[in-house]
Amino acid sequence: MLPITLYEYRPSRSARCRWTLLEAGLPFTSVDEGPSLVGSDRLEPFHPLKKVPAAEIDGQPLFESAAICTAFADLVPDQNLVGPSGSRERALHDQWVSFTLSEMECWIWNTDMNTRVLPQEKRISAHLKQNAALFRRGARVMDQVLGESDYLVGNRFSVTDIIASFTVQWGQSQGLIDRFENLQAYLERLSQREFSTLQSVGNL
Ligand SMILES: N[C@@H](CCC(=O)N[C@@H](CS)C(=O)NCC(=O)O)C(=O)O
Structure with a gap:
């Protein structure tokens, strides 16, 4: 090892x-x-x-x-936590990781930065509503996929779900997944796992 x-x-x-x-x-x-x-x-x-x-x-x-x-x-x-390089599973892993970080997480991170993390004098609130709308736009896509499958890649748990569910939980802590029942069920499913750290989210 x-x-x-x-x-x-x-x-x-x-x-x-x-x-x-x-x-x-x-x-x-x-x-x-x-x-x-x-x-x-x-x-x-x-x-x-x-x-x-x-x-x-x-x-x-x-x-x-x-x-x-x-x-x-x-x-x-x-x-089997991730597909091997060159496989369809690996391509889907890369797809969902990129999607999670660039279409979902960046918006809620910006909201957290400008409501909690940065000192008051450095915060800019002009984008908060837009951040919420853009997060929901990405979340809707993931919600639809999770209506067809319990997990993001190959219908079995993988490291992709560890990465993505953290972001979904973070969005939930900002009140942004109320309309997305499949995402709520996904969080519930993943939080049941023995080693889940999802409870750590919310105080980033
Ligand atoms: N994209 C990076 C983000 C890392 C990041 O921003 N970490 C936060 C804690 S969750 C941090 O260290 N913040 C301190 C800072 O921004 O200086 C990752 O996913 O690892």
Whole structure:
């Protein structure tokens, strides 16, 4: 087994990486020093913006939660958490990860930044309504797909669901999935899993 260290702060996107490691059954060392870790020099060798999550896999740094989760899944091909490179399943994984981050998560992240994260004097509220509408536009697409299938790829649980459900839960915490019954059922289904970290979302 390769040595793995996860730099994490529980109520953050690092919850995706922890969940993946637990599903994969990969042993790892956790560095969690609470909020003081975020932005600290300790993270500099692993993340150029000193953000969490960050990982060190066999002595090599890796950042971006979706990339880290996918790398962990690739380490355990027998667990079927992600399709192999070149497969239809892998292409769908890449599709849904990109969709989740660029058509859904960016809008709610902007809302959080401008309502909670940034200091008052730096907040801009002009886009909040638009953020909600654009998130719902993406969420509607995912809701329709989940009306036909319990999971996003190949109708079985995969790392894609770990990455996407975090964003859906985040949207729920902003009151944005009330109209989407399939997304609500998806969260319910995934939160039943033994290693689910979905309860960490909501206080990013
Ligand atoms: N796209 C990145 C986002 C990482 C990120 O923004 N993490 C937040 C915590 S959830 C953070 O470290 N924020 C501190 C900052 O923005 O300086 C990922 O998915 O890993």
